[in-house]
Amino acid sequence: MQKVKDIKARYWYMIQCLKNGWSRDFLIEAIKQDYYHSHGALTSNFAATLPEIQAKQVKETLKDPYIFDMLTFTEEYDERGIELGLIKHIEVSE
Numbered sequence: 001m002q003k004v005k006d007i008k009a010r011y012w013y014m015i016q017c018l019k020n021g022w023s024r025d026f027l028i029e030a031i032k033q034d035y036y037h038s039h040g041a042l043t044s045n046f047a048a049t050l051p052e053i054q055a056k057q058v059k060e061t062l063k064d065p066y067i068f069d070m071l072t073f074t075e076e077y078d079e080r081g082i083e084l085g086l087i088k089h090i091e092v093s094e
Helices: 007-020 024-032 035-040 052-063 079-093
Strands: none
Touching: 007 024, 007 035
């Protein structure tokens, strides 16, 4: 924890250790990967305005920028296939 100079970040890491049962090794890796700025620094009012289950779902959804539920792939696909599917979905949505 001494490597974390920002007090808010240090507190966030402490809370995450308690809440999620992080091991010492996981904490060290989380600090190296700067989890605070990629996961913890995001503020929202989801917990205050939504039921607990929905708030968790929304937070999890926002963590993953690649959600392709609208695309249905039945066989192997490549990057070009994904691109064409996304373009088609955008065109249909407009």
